[in-house]
Amino acid sequence: MNLLKPSASDQALFEKNIKSTEQWLTQQMLGEMKLTETFSEFSKQIDQNLFPLLRSHVTMRQLHPFIDHTDHTCYRDGEVNTNSQPRAEAERLIWTRSPLYYMVEKSLPEMRFDLTDSKNVKLFPIFSDFKEMGATDYIAFLTPFGNFDTALKRSDGVISSWVTDKAGGFTEDDKETLRRLVPLFAAAARISKREETLTDILGAYLGPLASEKILDGKNQRGDGDVTDAVIWICDLRSSSTLADSMEMPAYLALLNQFFECLAEAVMEQDGEVLKFMGDGFLAIFPTESTSTIAEAAQRALDAALEGGKALKEHPSQARDLQYGVGIHHGAVMFGNIGATERLDFSVIGPAVNMTSRLQDLTKELGVQILVSTEIAEKVTVEWQKYPQQRIPGLKDAIDVYTPI
Incomplete structure (x- = not known):
């Protein structure tokens, strides 16, 4: 004391x-x-x-x-x-x-x-x-x-x-x-x-990039910037059939395993996962200059390949899941969209629509990855080129590629 x-x-x-x-x-x-x-x-x-x-x-x-x-x-x-x-x-x-x-x-x-x-x-x-x-x-x-x-x-x-x-x-x-x-x-x-x-x-x-923009003041509807990016869209195949045949907890666990493999592969390649959309997701790899397009395109392709490999090796039935990935490069509007009292921070524009169509085509062509000419020209790998494909909303058919 x-x-x-x-x-x-x-x-x-x-x-x-x-x-x-x-x-x-x-x-x-x-x-x-x-x-x-x-x-x-x-x-x-x-x-x-x-x-x-x-x-x-x-x-x-x-x-x-x-x-x-x-x-x-x-x-x-x-x-x-x-x-x-x-x-x-x-x-x-x-x-x-x-x-x-x-x-x-x-x-x-x-x-x-x-x-x-x-x-x-x-x-x-x-x-x-x-x-x-x-x-x-x-x-x-x-x-x-x-x-x-x-x-x-x-x-x-x-x-x-x-x-x-x-x-x-x-x-x-x-x-x-x-x-x-x-x-x-x-x-x-x-x-x-x-x-x-x-x-x-x-x-x-929302992802680090989107959250940083919001904290920096981009928080009003319509706020945003036009930027160039490699767009990456992934979608799970036969998800409705899976959901109908499985108990909800088991289906959610399977879906999370799918996202774990594919989305984490994107993030490991410095991509920005912007939005999970039911059984798929949207990501971007921003390109600030022409010199970074090839690098971003390579990272996007690596994410698709590595994510697919991780899924195939997953110690669960997730390894049997089928999916498609579309990859494209173009200008996007990156910012706030939505109703007056409910906003979302995402990317919109023709380039996003094109990427979504590429993802849709993976099912028709029976492949996991499809990229546009804008990506194929920037990445030095062996590509399989398909006959020109008609894309809804586009006047002319386009070339699409998948890595061999």
Whole structure:
């Protein structure tokens, strides 16, 4: 226990340092904040200006299709360690053995453990690690965003823990300082999380390129740009028959396996998957100059070939699926279309229609990939050229090709 009472001058300096940290956190909220850097600096300011801080940790649940939560951990004299944890059962097992899990399960807004007491050290595995590092005290806070019960149900808030190696542990002043500063840091974290969530959600549902344009202000109906791109359209064959013959969960699983192979192949080749359309999808490979058309065309073809290979090797009945891919190059309108209160960010134009027709022709010609002359002329592979094909809406027949 700390028995020495700080002098008036020490207390004044302590209060001054608290206010300085509060002002700094406020400035962080108003600036271009990076949460990892903010948390690291926040921890350093506490350790250097307020009281010894051996370790600090903060975790937040993510509203993300693939990530469960993100942890930030900072040790004295070390860089902050940030980890985004996937939605995995193994990670949950580790989480259930932590003091923070106990805190959430018991709905405790604050929790403290004296780490000089051997009985406390035995409560959670991580406390033994802290003890070996010389820790003397541990305190944690559950800071909800909004109503406590609702936030707890949604895992919406900040859970933070703070470990000191100070002789005697945290004083009452130290605890009050954390109670004062942690909510302010949580407010900064909430702003950062909301901005990150917006970027994550837009990226997951629209693609990185479209989401970037929307965040840059292209968010009104009719907003968009005319750009050149290699257009890539894929469609699953006999999907209606499959849907009728399978239970819905099994059909959805099969459809996701199909998308997993083909769409991920596109993304691995730096293509932009813009839209899933029932049992198919639309993607583009933007071309900023004439010199990049050949490169984009090659990447688009590689995506079709590699995606087909991955599907054929898939350890499920997905390997038996039949599909068609159409690939073309041309000018497209890339922007907002839709009704007054329901918009979509996609590509439209004659080049998109042409690509769709090429995809349709794959079924008639019995091949998986068909490309236009604009693509075939740019990619040096062996092509099989078909007799000229009539395309609805076009006056003249066109040449189409498939790789051999």
